[in-house]
Amino acid sequence: MSSANSSTSSFKLSNFSKDSDISGHESVHKEETSDLAPVDGGAQAWTFVLCSFLLESFVWGLPFSYGVFQQWYLSNPPFDGTSEANINAIGTVGLGILYMEGIFLAFVFQRFPQWLRPMMVGGLVVCVFSLLISSFATKVWHLVVLQGVVYGTASGCLYMPAIFWLPEWFDARRSFASAFIFSGGGLGGTTFPLAANYLLERVGFRWTIRINALIVAIFGGVAIIGVKPRLPIPPVSSRKTTPAADLSFLKSPVFISVGITIFLQGLAYFPVAIYIPTYTVALGHSSLSGALVLAVFNMATVVGQIICGFYCSDYGPYTHVMLFSAILSCVMAYALWGFAHSLALVFVFVVMFGMISGGFSAIWTPAAAEVHASQPWPPFAFFGAWKGLAAIFGPNIAAVLHRDRINGSSAAHSGAGQGGWGGYGFTAIIIFVGSMMAAAAAGSVISSFLRVHKTRTESTAGKGKSRRHARLSLFEYSDEV
Numbered sequence: 207m208s209s210a211n212s213s214t215s216s217f218k219l220s221n222f223s224k225d226s227d228i229s230g231h232e233s234v235h236k237e238e239t240s241d242l243a244p245v246d247g248g249a250q251a252w253t254f255v256l257c258s259f260l261l262e263s264f265v266w267g268l269p270f271s272y273g274v275f276q277q278w279y280l281s282n283p284p285f286d287g288t289s290e291a292n293i294n295a296i297g298t299v300g301l302g303i304l305y306m307e308g309i310f311l312a313f314v315f316q317r318f319p320q321w322l323r324p325m326m327v328g329g330l331v332v333c334v335f336s337l338l339i340s341s342f343a344t345k346v347w348h349l350v351v352l353q354g355v356v357y358g359t360a361s362g363c364l365y366m367p368a369i370f371w372l373p374e375w376f377d378a379r380r381s382f383a384s385a386f387i388f389s390g391g392g393l394g395g396t397t398f399p400l401a402a403n404y405l406l407e408r409v410g411f412r413w414t415i416r417i418n419a420l421i422v423a424i425f426g427g428v429a430i431i432g433v434k435p436r437l438p439i440p441p442v443s444s445r446k447t448t449p450a451a452d453l454s455f456l457k458s459p460v461f462i463s464v465g466i467t468i469f470l471q472g473l474a475y476f477p478v479a480i481y482i483p484t485y486t487v488a489l490g491h492s493s494l495s496g497a498l499v500l501a502v503f504n505m506a507t508v509v510g511q512i513i514c515g516f517y518c519s520d521y522g523p524y525t526h527v528m529l530f531s532a533i534l535s536c537v538m539a540y541a542l543w544g545f546a547h548s549l550a551l552v553f554v555f556v557v558m559f560g561m562i563s564g565g566f567s568a569i570w571t572p573a574a575a576e577v578h579a580s581q582p583w584p585p586f587a588f589f590g591a592w593k594g595l596a597a598i599f600g601p602n603i604a605a606v607l608h609r610d611r612i613n614g615s616s617a618a619h620s621g622a623g624q625g626g627w628g629g630y631g632f633t634a635i636i637i638f639v640g641s642m643m644a645a646a647a648a649g650s651v652i653s654s655f656l657r658v659h660k661t662r663t664e665s666t667a668g669k670g671k672s673r674r675h676a677r678l679s680l681f682e683y684s685d686e687v
Contacts, residue, residue, distance in 0.1 A: 325364075467652075471643065523572075
């Protein structure tokens with residue numbers, strides 16, 4: 207859930223704690239037995255990591271490269287006469303579903319762990335055929351259904367089991383294994399835009415999609431061989447009833463505030479991720495330059511996630527990262543993007559904005575663990591749903607604000623010029639991105655205040671409880687005397 211990114215704001219559920227067991231099995235992954243593969247090492251464990259890395263690469267790499275496809279669709283038949291909002295939906299719907307379906311899959315897989323392996327195989331088959339069929343599309347809605355809805359849903363079914371099984375394979379070294387796996391999103395987000403641009407320029411979108419389908423089939427087939435559970439799935443008759451998820455956190459002011467802030471930040475983040483190749487081309491540079499800019503942006507987000515995640519783990523509260531990321535992202539949008547009229551400044555902008563805004567997703571894990579320590583994965587999944595909604599709405603709002611497509615004018619006549627601010631049809635989008643980041647900064651302040659208030663309230667209640675317990679102990683002692 208890259209991203210994300212992705213993400214990478216993917217559903218990185220395995221980072222919560224070493225005691226969490228999100229697969230629904232008993233916590234036997236901490237026990238070494240002679241008939242089970244070892245934990246935290248061994249050929250099978252590292253094969254699992256490598257194969258999960260491959261899944262992460264292409265599952266998130268394709269959606270994160272959509273900005274290159276969008277630029278091609280907007281400029282080439284048969285889709286160049288279609289509204290920009292409809293073309294946006296091809297990539298944003300799939301990415302949004304991939305973020306949001308974690309809520310549903312988490313509950314299903316915990317209740318029916320025997321479904322995970324068949325779901326992976328079925329997801330791979332559907333992914334490949336949805337891409338192959340979409341290569342024959344003649345209408346945008348064909349691509350929205352096949353590459354957006356169908357591929358987005360199937361890729362989640364293919365990818366999510368790896369996240370649920372990770373706690374079985376790694377305990378003490380889980381953080382290292384997780385970091386390696388999720389770096390695959392950065393590799394995919396860097397290589398897929400460049401590969402897609404190369405293929406689109408030489409063989410067109412139909413054969414580009416077919417080649418992508420072949421890549422997914424080959425690497426996906428290899429990956430699912432090594433992505434498997436360590437623990438045997440118990441028979442249904444002997445399986446304990448899975449406890450119902452506690453959703454009391456939905457009423458938590460901190461959870462609500464953080465969730466809304468994630469949504470606001472996503473509204474600003476995704477228009478940049480989708481439109482930065484188009485902006486680069488609007489400046490007069492080649493589509494290859496646009497693909498390079500997007501690749502650098504995706505790599506920068508991974509670096510930001512690592513840095514901010516390290517800070518949240520060892521140095522300070524996650525609300526510091528929220529506020530720091532939102533404020534500086536706002537400044538980068540207004541100051542850097544607004545005046546980025548050369549390719550060099552565009553690269554500076556995507557590096558700075560990518561690192562700073564991409565690091566925002568590092569707050570999901572500590573925030574979820576703080577909101578609901580006993581079951582942190584449900585709030586984490588809901589955070590993903592917030593970002594999924596932003597992935598759908600943000601770029602579509604940007605499509606409405608993109609002046610070149612509205613006016614049908616060329617970039618040369620819609621720019622502010624080398625000495626001005628904004629322009630090239632993107633002035634309103636830049637203002638929107640900066641404003642949403644400013645709103646996210648305000649949400650971060652509110653979240654910080656609510657978090658401090660919650661901590662103080664719990665501390666006061668704890669002290670009161672301790673005093674009551676002390677008085678009770680005294681009375682009990684007196685009675686005994």
